[in-house]
Amino acid sequence: MSKRSSAKYKLDRRMGENVFGRPKSPVNKREYGPGQHGQRRKGKVSDFGLQLRAKQKLKGYYGDVTEKQFKRAYSDASKMKGDTGQNLIGLMERRLDAVVYRAKFAPTIWAARQIVNHGHIRVNGKKLNIASAKVNVGDVIELGPKAQEMALVLEAQSLAERDIPDYLSQDGTSKVTFTRVPTLDEVPYPVRMEPNLVVEFYSR
Numbered sequence: 001m002s003k004r005s006s007a008k009y010k011l012d013r014r015m016g017e018n019v020f021g022r023p024k025s026p027v028n029k030r031e032y033g034p035g036q037h038g039q040r041r042k043g044k045v046s047d048f049g050l051q052l053r054a055k056q057k058l059k060g061y062y063g064d065v066t067e068k069q070f071k072r073a074y075s076d077a078s079k080m081k082g083d084t085g086q087n088l089i090g091l092m093e094r095r096l097d098a099v100v101y102r103a104k105f106a107p108t109i110w111a112a113r114q115i116v117n118h119g120h121i122r123v124n125g126k127k128l129n130i131a132s133a134k135v136n137v138g139d140v141i142e143l144g145p146k147a148q149e150m151a152l153v154l155e156a157q158s159l160a161e162r163d164i165p166d167y168l169s170q171d172g173t174s175k176v177t178f179t180r181v182p183t184l185d186e187v188p189y190p191v192r193m194e195p196n197l198v199v200e201f202y203s204r
Helices: 010-015 047-061 067-079 084-093 096-102 109-117 151-157 195-202
Strands: 121-123 140-143 168-170 175-178
Touching: 047 067, 047 195, 067 084, 067 195, 084 096, 084 195, 096 109, 096 121, 096 140, 109 151
Parallel strands: none
Antiparallel strands: 121 140, 140 175, 168 175
């Protein structure tokens, strides 16, 4: 299990954006970076800086995905037919913890990973506790009976700031079907993601 190694809002302040779309994000009050030098006037960012920032933002959005995992996802995406950036987004959205989060079974991506790791998720009727497992088109993802009563899950389902995207077909409040691999435009990111810059970063 990957442990969260830093405060989840630190990414928001470093990027100057509400990356997770959460109402409690400190960026809603102040848009400068953390630390005593956070309010310094920023100079022009290099192409490498822009690419690195895009990579850190996309990787950070999916929780504590390790650099090794993310680079492997890029490598897999580059071997697939079509646009590598779109393929990368599709692969990240196929992660089980991402699907659990999109289905509003958990209030945050970290909570989604925890629910998966603790064995509360069924895929096609079978328990699956690997957060990075890839979901296939047609797979049915549902909450286990104990999870349906968890305060964390009930909180997630009541969140008004998030909707279940079209590529998940909802069946009641505890079951969804993964109907298709989404494109970048279909993924409800709270901020602009630039997978093309991520591709440039890794293909340097």
